[in-house]
Each structure stands twice: as structure tokens, then as C-alpha cells.
Amino acid sequence: MLTHLNLINFALADHLALDIESGFNVLTGETGAGKSLLLDALSACLGERTDSNYVRYGADKADITAVFSYQATSPEAQWLNLHELNDDTGEIHLRRVIFATGRSKAWINGRPSSLAELKEIGRLLVQLYSQHSQQQLLDPPYPRRWLDLYCGFAEPAKRVREAYSLWQKTIRQHQAAIAAQASRLQRIETLQLQLEELEDVIAINYSEIEQEFDQLSHHESIMQDCSYSLNALEEAEPNISQEISSIIRRLESHAGRSQQLADIHAALLNAQSELDDATAQLRQYIDRQSFDPERMEELNSELEVFHRLARKYRVQPEDLLGQSQQWQQELEQLQALEDPETLAELVAQTEQNFLTEATQLDNIRREHAIPLAKQLTEQVKLLALPEAHFEFRFEPLDEPNAEGLSTIQLLFSANKGIPAQPLAKVASGGELSRIALVMQVMNAEKTEAEVLVFDEIDVGISGGTAETVGRLLADLAQHVQILCITHQAQVAAQADQHLLVKKQQTDPASSTILCLAEAEQILELARMSGGLEINETTLQHAKQLRQIKFQKT
Structure with missing residues (x-):
């Protein structure tokens, strides 16, 4: 879990130290206040690309440290032991210094490390979901990847890829043996004569x-x-x-x-x-x-x-x-080198091995696709799509490939009595954002990462739908730590910790992040609901949103 962030001369932050709690954490603030400040800093500590623009104006370098706690049996603990970085404190300190020249340095638990190492440990600690994730739904391989991830088919899918690779390798060897048969025999004779002479x-x-x-x-x-x-x-x-x-x-x-x-x-x-x-x-x-x-x-x-x-x-x-x-x-x-006849037998054998593995994978995918589509349907219905319906379509490939025997499409219908069609053809932008949100939450339930970051994934929703999204995230936060940037008061009202990003008119300008108490959170929710002018109506609405959170608890 992420416990602490320390930012020095990073973007709009002069010197900012922030403690992060477990559960559901939201970041809110006016447009331009710098809500992405925390996530950009976290991404830098996780090995993502940076440049000199992250260094505060007038400073020679930016210094960011992220502190995580972990369990002794966790994957990140195993990674630390493997790289001899475990200091027995139960904490991981990731530090990144970015210089005004554009170069940077990194440390893990005080030891200089590469960006590749930061990314390795980062993938074990944090999973990021952005507002642009809905575009993934239109990527043809996405339904198959999502099905495999949610149903835990990573290992059988890996075996299929390896079996396919071996089959293709033996095909190439067989073809090369046929082409080289004549020259091979001639070369063997030449080598034998030369060796005899020497x-x-x-x-x-x-x-x-x-x-x-x-x-x-x-x-x-x-x-x-x-x-x-x-x-x-x-x-x-x-x-x-x-x-x-x-x-x-x-x-x-x-x-x-x-x-x-x-x-x-x-x-x-x-x-x-x-x-x-x-x-x-x-x-x-x-x-x-x-x-x-x-x-x-x-x-x-x-x-x-x-x-x-x-x-x-x-x-x-x-x-x-x-x-x-x-x-x-x-x-x-x-x-x-085996002769072409022997290699032909090997080609047939590796092809059969691939087909066996691929058929097994195809069968379990088809078997699990039906209940998974039903589960997705029920979850999406909660987001103001009462007639939503999903199903997976499997179509045999003309030629098998490393991913299996079939193409897998996710079909969708938003209206009763209308046949389901591919998402890209029938789903509107608002529908895509809601579907992407549900699929991301379902994926998050399966991830090993203990910190999930949602960057404005509730764009395009409001009202009761936003309230449902807030509840989904709050439920998920019972099992993992969540950081969420949001513009929706209904989502923010479900938070365990509410962080407010404010821009200060210093010279140069700076941003700070405040941890709001209950009364301050009510005021921020009222601002998010009613705009700059806060009146009794917006305050009462904000209090009601928080009461929903406590009643649920």
C-alpha cells in the first residue's frame, strides 16, 4: 500500500509531504489546480518517462519519494529478496531525482537502480487506469485479453503461444532442410576431403x-x-x-x-x-x-x-x-542435421501438440465466456443501462495463430429486442465509457497490485450513475487501496480520505494538496455539485451524499 509521497520542486509543488490512507482516496480540485500532480509524481517513481518540464521553474532538480508498505509473503517482497534490496523494515522507498537538464537518477531502498528495475517493482505495486481506457475496447484483441485475464487463463494461453512457436520453428527447419539438402551433401564431402588432407x-x-x-x-x-x-x-x-x-x-x-x-x-x-x-x-x-x-x-x-x-x-x-x-x-x-523426412514427422508432431493445447484453451474460453458475459451485463445495468446485454462471439480462424483457434468479439446491445452487435458499431461514447469502467473494476478485482489508480475514469457519467460508480469503487477499496481523480461529487462522497488540490498564487505559482476533514469535505462536495456559489441547497445535497456513504457503512 502507498503510505507517503514527498515532492520537492516537482512541477507546481514546492515542498509537499502527503500521507495516504488505506481504502478509497479521492483527489478533487478546480480545473488547472494540478490534480494530476500526485499521479505524475507517482508515475515518475514507478519508472515512467520524465523530462525537464517536471522540474519546478527556477529549480535545478525535482526530487520525489514514494513509500509503500508490503507483506512478507507478497510478490514485491519476493522481488526485493531476489534483488537483495530487502531491508526488513516492511517498506519500499522509491526515489526519483529529475534534473533540469532532462536526465534523472533512481533509487530503491537507498540503492541506485535502473528505470527498468523501477518499472518491474512498479508493476507489482500499482495498476493505473485512465479516462482513455475506453479506447482499448475498440482494439480487436481486447475481448480475448480481458477474458483471459479475468478467468485466469494466462498459463494455458502461454502454453499455446509456446506450442505455436515450436511448431513454426520446425516448419522453418523442415523447409531449410529441403532447400539445403543438395548443398549439404556436397559440403559434407568437401569437408571430409579437407580434414583427411590435414x-x-x-x-x-x-x-x-x-x-x-x-x-x-x-x-x-x-x-x-x-x-x-x-x-x-x-x-x-x-x-x-x-x-x-x-x-x-x-x-x-x-x-x-x-x-x-x-x-x-x-x-x-x-x-x-x-x-x-x-x-x-x-x-x-x-x-x-x-x-x-x-x-x-x-x-x-x-x-x-x-x-x-x-x-x-x-x-x-x-x-x-x-x-x-x-x-x-x-x-x-x-x-x-536430420533429413527432411524426419523433420516432416516432427512438424506433424508439433502441429498436433499445438492443436491439442489450442483446442483445450478454446474450449475453456467458450465455457467461461457465457457466465462472464452475464456478469458483465448485470454490472453494466447498474450504470443506467437497464436493457444492456453482452455476449461473446467465437469465429474460427482461417489459419490458427499464436493466440488460438478463434477470433473473439464482444457483442453489445443497449435496447431490448435488438440483436447484439460488435461494440465498435453500436456503442455510443457514453456507453463505451461506462462499459470500460465496469470492465476495469472487474479487472481490478483480479490484479495482484495493492494500489489501484483511476484517473478520471468517470468522465461522461453523472447523477445516479456516478453514485453507483462511487459505490463500486468503495466496495473494491475494501480489498485494495484506491486513488481516484474525479469531478463527480457522487463519487467523491464515497471516499475514506478526500484530498483537495489547490493552486496558490505565489511567485511562481504553486499547488498544494490538503487532506479534508468532514466539514471541509462537505464544502468541497457542495462546490463540485453547485459551482462556485455554495448555498444551503448545495450544502444539504452534499450532506445527503455523505450520509449515503455512512448508511452503507
């Missing part, structure tokens, strides 16, 4: 034989340089080892007189040890070397094969192994 070569390490060949090619110069080095190290008179020993002896007598000379002496001792090891290894290397002309010829032949194949396949010699591995992988993939 079979012996890839068993040899190119880098190792290249290095070995290079050593044999320079054997004579290597041995000459090694012999010279060994002679200089220990066989010549004087040699390097003797000279270093002499230096060490000379410095040793002075090492106690200077720390720096002591360090030099130690370093030379280490160098002498390293030099002795290197000399021993050099002598060992010379003793083990021998020139093998046959081995050199063998290496030369192997390198010629590497270079010939590298030129043929336009790669570096050291890359032949990698090329062979790529060809082997491609060959295995081609060999693993």
Missing part, C-alpha cells in the same frame, strides 16, 4: 618443429658462440670467473667499513653463484649437442607440407590446427 599434419606441433629446424640450421654458429663463451667464462687466462673472484676478495676486506660496499659484496657473491650455474649448464648443453642431417631433412619436409597447405587454404601454418577444428565442428553439425 589429418597427418595436425598431429605435429608446428611451433616445435620450426624451432628444432631453426636450431639445426644454425648448429655450427651456435656451437662456435657457445665454445667462445665457455672459454671466456672459465678456460682463458685470465677468465671471467677468476676476475670476479678477485673483485670479491678485494671488496670483502672493506665490507665491514661501509654498508654500501657490504651490499655490493653480497650482490657479487650472488652473481658469482649465478655465473657458476650458467657455466655448468653451458658446458652440459655443449656436451649434448650433435648435428643430425637426416633429422634436418625430415623437419624440412614436414615444414614444406605445412607451408604448402597453408598457402592452399590461405591461413598461417600455425593456424592449420584451428582451421581443422572449425571444419570438424561444421561437419559434425551438418551430419547431426
Whole structure:
């Protein structure tokens, strides 16, 4: 539930802190007072698009925070745990800062977050219904979506979409297999020949034989340089080892007189040890070397094969192994492809699976459509449409699709004895708004969100019809929290909390939101009923509207 909103330099709000109660909350105010202020701020905290126009004139940024309470077993609690954002307070703090440059930042429970994360948690917390929702009724897929939502058919509908997707995928694979059959066999043969040609070569390490060949090619110069080095190290008179020993002896007598000379002496001792090891290894290397002309010829032949194949396949010699591995992988993939006959069987199988799932979905949709249409009829009759009648029409599709086997239309008649026709053909604007309102309220009963926002959805109704709408929303508010912007006194009279939006003539102009006490609410209801001049008649009417609320309670 939404418990608190804090707005700083947001649109017309200078600094506004508002506590929201549970139950049915209404926002009223004169045209232009800024009734959408609260909903715009809430939408910003839920990750909706914003721009610099939301920043109050003269300010460098707008700062909005929305606080929600939640239960430990709720979907939003699971989401917080999944994203490691649960702080064990039982509250969710959503904050959005919008800068005058147009960019914005967001936080969830104090941690910087993305707008995508705000939208994810927002969908679990709040469901918004606007005055333009009636246009959805004219969208051909809407009756099917509404039927599935209200009757809880999301899972079977998902299975149908997945089965259809798999069926279409196997069709594409089958068609591709037919088209590629000839080229596939030819490519397999080519790959097998190429791999056979590289079979012996890839068993040899190119880098190792290249290095070995290079050593044999320079054997004579290597041995000459090694012999010279060994002679200089220990066989010549004087040699390097003797000279270093002499230096060490000379410095040793002075090492106690200077720390720096002591360090030099130690370093030379280490160098002498390293030099002795290197000399021993050099002598060992010379003793083990021998020139093998046959081995050199063998290496030369192997390198010629590497270079010939590298030129043929336009790669570096050291890359032949990698090329062979790529060809082997491609060959295995081609060999693993099923032939068109096997794929044809799979197409038939996936088609049958889809038809089974789609038929089951179609059957339960038809079964539930009749009582749902009756329920919708009874609800709409309460809104001054006593002869309203609804029914769903199912017509088989020429070709099944991901949504099922049938198109689903919602038919309507407002007059007794007149056959029901598609809504778009026979419903007036006022009738559409009332039907949309009832369908939204029925949908709201099924939503998981704990906060429902209705933005002037009562446009186009008045009098007793508006009173009925107020009662519908008040009944719904027994189960969820409702925020409703309204111009209808009959709706506002049913509220548990009445919030009044007022524009203040400051410089620059600003808006504030007041929580009305009972006496103040009576005055606001009188204004909504009778205009600017409030008299005893309008006051009495406002009191009667509130009495209806209390009598019902």
C-alpha cells in the first residue's frame, strides 16, 4: 500500500509531504489546480518517462519519494529478496531525482537502480487506469485479453503461444532442410576431403618443429658462440670467473667499513653463484649437442607440407590446427542435421501438440465466456443501462495463430429486442465509457497490485450513475487501496480520505494538496455539485451524499 509521497520542486509543488490512507482516496480540485500532480509524481517513481518540464521553474532538480508498505509473503517482497534490496523494515522507498537538464537518477531502498528495475517493482505495486481506457475496447484483441485475464487463463494461453512457436520453428527447419539438402551433401564431402588432407599434419606441433629446424640450421654458429663463451667464462687466462673472484676478495676486506660496499659484496657473491650455474649448464648443453642431417631433412619436409597447405587454404601454418577444428565442428553439425523426412514427422508432431493445447484453451474460453458475459451485463445495468446485454462471439480462424483457434468479439446491445452487435458499431461514447469502467473494476478485482489508480475514469457519467460508480469503487477499496481523480461529487462522497488540490498564487505559482476533514469535505462536495456559489441547497445535497456513504457503512 502507498503510505507517503514527498515532492520537492516537482512541477507546481514546492515542498509537499502527503500521507495516504488505506481504502478509497479521492483527489478533487478546480480545473488547472494540478490534480494530476500526485499521479505524475507517482508515475515518475514507478519508472515512467520524465523530462525537464517536471522540474519546478527556477529549480535545478525535482526530487520525489514514494513509500509503500508490503507483506512478507507478497510478490514485491519476493522481488526485493531476489534483488537483495530487502531491508526488513516492511517498506519500499522509491526515489526519483529529475534534473533540469532532462536526465534523472533512481533509487530503491537507498540503492541506485535502473528505470527498468523501477518499472518491474512498479508493476507489482500499482495498476493505473485512465479516462482513455475506453479506447482499448475498440482494439480487436481486447475481448480475448480481458477474458483471459479475468478467468485466469494466462498459463494455458502461454502454453499455446509456446506450442505455436515450436511448431513454426520446425516448419522453418523442415523447409531449410529441403532447400539445403543438395548443398549439404556436397559440403559434407568437401569437408571430409579437407580434414583427411590435414589429418597427418595436425598431429605435429608446428611451433616445435620450426624451432628444432631453426636450431639445426644454425648448429655450427651456435656451437662456435657457445665454445667462445665457455672459454671466456672459465678456460682463458685470465677468465671471467677468476676476475670476479678477485673483485670479491678485494671488496670483502672493506665490507665491514661501509654498508654500501657490504651490499655490493653480497650482490657479487650472488652473481658469482649465478655465473657458476650458467657455466655448468653451458658446458652440459655443449656436451649434448650433435648435428643430425637426416633429422634436418625430415623437419624440412614436414615444414614444406605445412607451408604448402597453408598457402592452399590461405591461413598461417600455425593456424592449420584451428582451421581443422572449425571444419570438424561444421561437419559434425551438418551430419547431426536430420533429413527432411524426419523433420516432416516432427512438424506433424508439433502441429498436433499445438492443436491439442489450442483446442483445450478454446474450449475453456467458450465455457467461461457465457457466465462472464452475464456478469458483465448485470454490472453494466447498474450504470443506467437497464436493457444492456453482452455476449461473446467465437469465429474460427482461417489459419490458427499464436493466440488460438478463434477470433473473439464482444457483442453489445443497449435496447431490448435488438440483436447484439460488435461494440465498435453500436456503442455510443457514453456507453463505451461506462462499459470500460465496469470492465476495469472487474479487472481490478483480479490484479495482484495493492494500489489501484483511476484517473478520471468517470468522465461522461453523472447523477445516479456516478453514485453507483462511487459505490463500486468503495466496495473494491475494501480489498485494495484506491486513488481516484474525479469531478463527480457522487463519487467523491464515497471516499475514506478526500484530498483537495489547490493552486496558490505565489511567485511562481504553486499547488498544494490538503487532506479534508468532514466539514471541509462537505464544502468541497457542495462546490463540485453547485459551482462556485455554495448555498444551503448545495450544502444539504452534499450532506445527503455523505450520509449515503455512512448508511452503507
